[in-house]
Each structure stands twice: as structure tokens, then as C-alpha cells.
Amino acid sequence: MPGVLSENLLGGRLCLQLLPRAPYSARDPAQSQTLGVTLERQQGVHAIDSDRRTDFDTWPGVLAYTPVGVEVFSESASGGEYLLMLLDEQFASEQLPSVAHRVQSCGNRRALTIAREIRRQLLATQPDLLALEQCAVALVDVAGSITDTTQRATPKAFARVMEQIAEQFQHPLTLEQLAATYGHNELRFLRDFTQAIGLTPHAYLIEVRLQAARRLIERTALPLASIALDVGFAHQSHMGSAFRKYLAMTPSQYRSRF
Structure with a gap:
């Protein structure tokens, strides 16, 4: 099974990571500004900047922005393919809104389309760095307009x-x-x-x-x-x-x- 695929872009200001479907349990305060897009349905339990753990059922197309210092605990017995972007603080401050909590947007068609193209490039034997950088910047642009801070209830x-x-x-x-x-x-x-x-x-x-x-x-x-x-x-x-x-x-x- 492939492990994490990663690529540093824009002189190290951005790092893309394609996380494979695998069981995991992690608790960390965000050390970098992060963007994430779910590529595959994922179920488990999490706690976002709180000790209160809740069950989650995340579908593809969820775009999440987590600022530095927000503690995220997440655990899943199966995991799900996930695209993660790490941004350095200066770049993030110039491109993304200043927030103190995790913000996310569900059913984000544009973010999912970009994330799938990034996956396509990261899986390639020789990724096209220009194409990757364009996709990464486009994803940051989408994240800049996130306003929904809550996950819509799943009918x-x-x-x-x-x-x-x-x-x-x-x-x-x-x-x-x-x-x-x-x-x-x-x-x-x-x-x-x-x-x-x-x-x-x-x-x-x-x-x-x-x-x-x-x-x-x-x-x-x-x-x-x-x-x-x-x-x-x-x-x-x-x-x-x-x-x-x-x-x-x-x-x-x-x-x-x-």
C-alpha cells in the first residue's frame, strides 16, 4: 500500500500530502496552517479544540481550514484518502482569513475537483510541478471564501x-x-x-x-x-x-x- 505522498511547492511555502486510507489515531495542535479535503468517505470519532469527542461521518468534498494552535484529535478504524496542505504562516496570513477556530465547507465541488487533480499529479511518476502549484494556489483561493463553520447534518x-x-x-x-x-x-x-x-x-x-x-x-x-x-x-x-x-x-x- 502506498504511504504518504508529499511535494513541497513555492519554495517550501506550501507542502502537499496525500494521506492513504489506513487506520489512525492522532492528537496534535496544528503546527502549521492547514487545509484538508476529504477524497473518500471516512467515519470515526474526533474532538476539535475540545475534550468532547463526537462521532463523525465525513463525505468527500469537505474542505477544512485549521489555523495554528487548534488542537485536533481524530481517530478512525479504517481512515479514508485525504489531501492535506501545510502552509507557512506568512503565506497563509496573506491569502486566508484570520480565524481562531477550525472552519469548513461541505459539498465543495470546486475544492473536490482541484483535490482530485492534485491526487492525479502526486500519484504520477514525475509530477508536473507547475500544474501542482497552480492547483495548490487555486485550492487556497477556494479556502479564502469559506464562511460555513459547521458541518451540515447528514440526513x-x-x-x-x-x-x-x-x-x-x-x-x-x-x-x-x-x-x-x-x-x-x-x-x-x-x-x-x-x-x-x-x-x-x-x-x-x-x-x-x-x-x-x-x-x-x-x-x-x-x-x-x-x-x-x-x-x-x-x-x-x-x-x-x-x-x-x-x-x-x-x-x-x-x-x-x-
Whole structure:
């Protein structure tokens, strides 16, 4: 399994880290100004600048800004892929609002799109530093407009949809099936899901299948054609197209690297 992938940018003023899905338990006051974007659903318990621990269920598309000194405890039995950016104090003070608490924005489509492109570049054998720097600065720009300081409540119906996808991603799923689980018509479900996650239901399903395929490639010697079918892709070339589009490499190249 790949470990943390990192890259220093803008003369060391920024550091990008791609944290892999893995169990973790950590408590630290932020030593740097940090931005984070969830790339994968993650569940666990956390405490933000407090001793009060609460359960969390974080979906992709959550952009969080944590200033220096805010203590964050977080623990998860499985973790989830996460993009972290560390900013030096001067750069952050010039580009980000001055806050004394953690601020976050949910369903941030632009942040998620940028974070996925950063992931694509960090996974590449030779990252394009100019492209990475442009993406990093664009993400800082998005973070500069964060105003929501609270996580929107997760509707129970949405939680049921997420569980349905997690349990059935290997099988064909229709908008009608997912909307029925949500309890509203297809148009309402499509609009609400996309707004909450920052991805359409189909794009989210492809991301879940992609993550599952990555883990099987990293941890098993199964043939790629078998992995493709096991995680719900129609065939190996369908999986290959997803890998090239979102990770900038073929499944074979991914296996060779990781």
C-alpha cells in the first residue's frame, strides 16, 4: 500500500500530502496552517479544540481550514484518502482569513475537483510541478471564501444511500434505486446528492469502485481483469479508462508503482 505522498511547492511555502486510507489515531495542535479535503468517505470519532469527542461521518468534498494552535484529535478504524496542505504562516496570513477556530465547507465541488487533480499529479511518476502549484494556489483561493463553520447534518436517508453504495457498488445501480432509498424522486435526489457531495451519484460510484480496485491491486496478486469485474466495472478496459482519467496511469502502471 502506498504511504504518504508529499511535494513541497513555492519554495517550501506550501507542502502537499496525500494521506492513504489506513487506520489512525492522532492528537496534535496544528503546527502549521492547514487545509484538508476529504477524497473518500471516512467515519470515526474526533474532538476539535475540545475534550468532547463526537462521532463523525465525513463525505468527500469537505474542505477544512485549521489555523495554528487548534488542537485536533481524530481517530478512525479504517481512515479514508485525504489531501492535506501545510502552509507557512506568512503565506497563509496573506491569502486566508484570520480565524481562531477550525472552519469548513461541505459539498465543495470546486475544492473536490482541484483535490482530485492534485491526487492525479502526486500519484504520477514525475509530477508536473507547475500544474501542482497552480492547483495548490487555486485550492487556497477556494479556502479564502469559506464562511460555513459547521458541518451540515447528514440526513438519515443520505446515510442509507451511502451504505447502499458501499454494500452494492460491485453491482449495477440505477438512479431509480438510489432515489427510492433517499425517499424522493430522481430529480430531487440527483440535485441534493450532487450539492451535498460535490459529485453526481454516478461519479461517486466510479470513485468508490476506483478506490476498491486500488486496494485490491495494492494488496493482492489477482489478475486485473478479475479485479475489474470484482469491483463493478464492466470489463478491464472500463477500469483502465477510469484509472487513466482520475489517476493518470493504467492499472498495470499503478501495480508496478505501488
